[in-house]
């Protein structure tokens with residue numbers, strides 16, 4: 405016999421993870437999706453420019469850099485080997501193509517991963533994101 409879960413124990417998720425993650429990857433506010441999350445290249449704003457959501461509780465720390473290194477390394481290293489085996493380019497060509505490729509991919513991914521991590525923290529109410537505005541001293 406299955407027992408229905410009392411409705412009082414089911415909490416409505418007002419911060420769905422998937423929506424927040426998609427907005428974070430676009431460097432948008434995880435709450436409204438309209439305002440910008442970052443100012444400049446990588447600095448997280450104190451609050452959303454559209455809805456005013458407070459971002460000061462974020463603790464992205466080294467997470468975005470870690471994820472970027474993980475992805476760029478695991479993507480570019482096998483690609484470099486495959487390109488070398490298939491085309492035998494000169495060392496200078498290989499260095500130029502993959503040097504520029506790695507830098508470009510890193511610069512493109514870093515702010516997106518920062519948005520992703522801040523969005524996950526916001527969605528799961530980690531650190532100070534769980535408190536209301538009144539609790540933020």
Ligand SMILES: [Zn+2]
Pocket residue numbers: 433434435436437438439452453454455456457
């Ligand atoms: Zn917003």
